[in-house]
Amino acid sequence: xxxxxxxxxxxxxxxxxxxxxxxxxxxxxxxxxxxxxxxxxxxxxxxxxxxxxxxxxxxxxxxxxxxxxxxxxxxxxxxxxxxxxxxxxxxxxxxxxxxxxxxxxxxxxxxxxxxxxxxxxxxxxxxxxxxxxxxxxxxxxxxxxxxxxxxxxxxxxxxxxxxxxxxxxxxxxxxxxxxxxxxxxxxxxxxxxxxxxxxxxxxxxxxxxxxxxxxxxxxxxxxxxxxxxxxxxxxxxxxxxxxxxxxxxxxxxxxxxxxxxxxxxxxxxxxxxxxxxxxxxxxxxxxxxxxxxxxxxxxxxxxxxxxxxxxxxxx
Amino acid sequence: xxxxxxxxxxxxxxxxxxxxxxxxxxxxxxxxxxxxxxxxxxxxxxxxxxxxxxxxxxxxxxxxxxxxxxxxxxxxxxxxxxxxxxxxxxxxxxxxxxxxxxxxxxxxxxxxxxxxxxxxxxxxxxxxxxxxxxxxxxxxxxxxxxxxxxxxxxxxxxxxxxxxxxxxxxxxxxxxxxxxxxxxxxxxxxxxxxxxxxxxxxxxxxxxxxxxxxxxxxxxxxxxxxxxxxxxxxxxxxxxxxxxxxxxxxxxxxxxxxxxxxxxxxxxxxxxxxxxxxxxxxxxxxxxxx
Numbered sequence: 057x058x059x060x061x062x063x064x065x066x067x068x069x070x071x072x073x074x075x076x077x078x079x080x081x082x083x084x085x086x087x088x089x090x091x092x093x094x095x096x097x098x099x100x101x102x103x104x105x106x107x108x109x110x111x112x113x114x115x116x117x118x119x120x121x122x123x124x125x126x127x128x129x130x131x132x133x134x135x136x137x138x139x140x141x142x143x144x145x146x147x148x149x150x151x152x153x154x155x156x157x158x159x160x161x162x163x164x165x166x167x168x169x170x171x172x173x174x175x176x177x178x179x180x181x182x183x184x185x186x187x188x189x190x191x192x193x194x195x196x197x198x199x200x201x202x203x204x205x206x207x208x209x210x211x212x213x214x215x216x217x218x219x220x221x222x223x224x225x226x227x228x229x230x231x232x233x234x235x236x237x238x239x240x241x242x243x244x245x246x247x248x249x250x251x252x253x254x255x256x257x258x259x260x261x262x263x264x265x266x267x268x269x270x271x272x273x274x275x276x277x278x279x280x281x282x283x284x285x286x287x288x289x290x291x292x293x294x295x296x297x298x299x300x301x302x303x304x305x306x307x308x309x310x311x312x313x314x315x316x317x318x319x320x321x322x323x324x325x326x327x328x329x330x331x332x333x334x335x336x337x338x339x340x341x342x343x344x345x346x347x348x349x350x351x352x353x354x355x356x357x358x359x360x361x362x363x364x365x366x367x368x369x370x371x
Numbered sequence: 372x373x374x375x376x377x378x379x380x381x382x383x384x385x386x387x388x389x390x391x392x393x394x395x396x397x398x399x400x401x402x403x404x405x406x407x408x409x410x411x412x413x414x415x416x417x418x419x420x421x422x423x424x425x426x427x428x429x430x431x432x433x434x435x436x437x438x439x440x441x442x443x444x445x446x447x448x449x450x451x452x453x454x455x456x457x458x459x460x461x462x463x464x465x466x467x468x469x470x471x472x473x474x475x476x477x478x479x480x481x482x483x484x485x486x487x488x489x490x491x492x493x494x495x496x497x498x499x500x501x502x503x504x505x506x507x508x509x510x511x512x513x514x515x516x517x518x519x520x521x522x523x524x525x526x527x528x529x530x531x532x533x534x535x536x537x538x539x540x541x542x543x544x545x546x547x548x549x550x551x552x553x554x555x556x557x558x559x560x561x562x563x564x565x566x567x568x569x570x571x572x573x574x575x576x577x578x579x580x581x582x583x584x585x586x587x588x589x590x591x592x593x594x595x596x597x598x599x600x601x602x603x604x605x606x607x608x609x610x611x612x613x614x615x616x617x618x619x620x621x622x623x624x625x626x627x628x629x630x631x632x633x634x635x636x637x638x639x640x641x642x643x644x645x646x647x648x649x650x651x652x653x654x655x656x657x658x659x660x661x
Binding site: 074077078081083084085086087088089090091092094095097098099100101102103104105106108115164167168170171172176179180182183184185186187189190191192193194196197198200201202207209212213215216241244245249250253273274298305306309310324327328331332337340341344345347348351352355 | 474482
């Protein structure tokens with residue numbers, strides 16, 4: 057380490073070396089420039105805006121001239137009775153997603169793997185991947201054509217069978233279930249891909265040995281397939297925990313209506329409604345910051361726990 | 372392994388079949404009703420196949436200015452957005468593929484950080500407003516010009532390319548730009564195809580940014596039009612779309628809405644065989660590193 061040993065030499069020499077090295081790569085810097093400019097402007101510049109959470113921001117004053125109010129936006133946020141409702145909704149949806157939305161693709165992948173008719177498997181995959189490519193707007197529209205009172209085919213069927221129409225879409229009791237089913241419908245099939253790949257990577261000798269030992273199919277799934285895909289499951293679970301409060305912003309925004317607001321307001325919709333619709337920028341920023349920090353904490357905590365348990369984390 | 376078809380197999384096949392059927396049924400239903408002839412259409416009557424076939428709902432919606440405008444906007448945003456996505460992502464992925472370049476690790480760390488932490492909805496909105504991009508299509512193209520995940524995946528691919536090929540091209544007298552254009556890009560064909568589809572589908576389906584940044588209904592893209600026609604009137608049961616007005620007595624609302632949805636999905640349906648193939652590849656390439 058010449059630079060460390062000759063620390064008394066002018067520091068300029070180190071930078072001169074770096075500069076020479078950089079000039080060698082000038083074409084590569086030039087190529088990266090548009091993307092670097094993008095990340096600086098659209099990803100890092102808005103982070104200054106997070107300071108608004110500590111202001112009482114109005115757009116009529118310049119940024120630094122706004123009133124600095126310390127953490128009072130946060131105390132106001134926590135004392136808002138609606139905050140508790142929103143937190144409950146977000147947590148409920150997050151837990152439901154972890155309990156159902158997360159394991160279903162794993163189960164589905166194992167089931168697909170047990171299918172031995174390749175044509176059936178291929179067609180099944182083609183069909184269950186499809187909803188992933190459809191926008192949330194179309195998904196919401198399809199839900200209306202399924203469940204709405206006047207044009208939903210479920211209601212048409214109920215009427216056809218002589219029953220009374222059911223107001224699924226404005227019923228607060230079934231809102232969470234509807235959101236969960238919608239998510240499963242759209243993404244569970246697509247979610248199988250990564251587990252199918254993990255299963256395909258398992259050494260077939262393990263299964264052959266198990267067959268020799270007389271293990272049943274269920275036994276083989278529990279003792280071979282699941283343990284072998286556990287690392288994949290763990291990594292995806294950590295990533296999922298890092299986005300624990302991302303419970304489907306566009307989706308819920310589209311399915312929200314005044315009658316279900318009590319159960320349909322989550323962090324993102326609250327930040328959006330307060331911050332952009334009502335123009336209370338500082339409140340919106342405070343809510344968003346709170347949510348981002350919790351996500352980051354969850355990611356780091358789950359990664360640490362997983363590493364302590366002896367598995368590999370995501371970083 | 373074993374040849375016989377057990378009860379377990381039967382249950383397994385049945386569950387997969389039901390799940391698959393539920394995935395596809397709403398599409399078949401919408402598709403079928405959209406072709407119902409207005410003369411045989413009866414509200415609240417449950418039908419799966421139209422008694423009389425007609426494309427009048429389609430000719431009606433294609434005849435409206437709002438649909439044509441939305442279609443044009445969607446095509447413009449998707450084509451322009453995807454081209455810019457590809458340029459910015461692939462140049463940067465190659466540019467950052469020299470690990471020994473000073474600052475590379477710092478730059479990659481800063482880019483990866485945006486995967487786990489973003490400023491949030493409000494600061495982004497204020498930035499777009501301060502840049503005077505509201506109601507300009509730049510507001511829905513530039514904020515998603517590239518993204519950390521795509522950049523990392525494409526860069527990983529570029530890192531795997533054998534350096535010897537580039538060196539050989541240099542010895543043959545290619546300059547840096549020629550190496551990139553004539554050696555690196557031609558070798559990236561499959562990755563370019565994958566990401567073209569990723570970016571195009573994302574633009575075509577994009578909703579939230581368009582909703583908050585494009586406030587003039589004359590500049591709406593298809594998702595906004597569909598939302599105003601179907602979702603805004605859907606939950607409560609009020610029939611009437613803000614986006615489409617005019618005489619609708621001759622053609623029922625329901626079939627028009629369904630025809631609009633089918634048309635808005637058309638490019639995705641046509642491209643689906645390619646989408647499936649390349650997307651699966653893309654997901655697996657991305658999965659290699661977390």
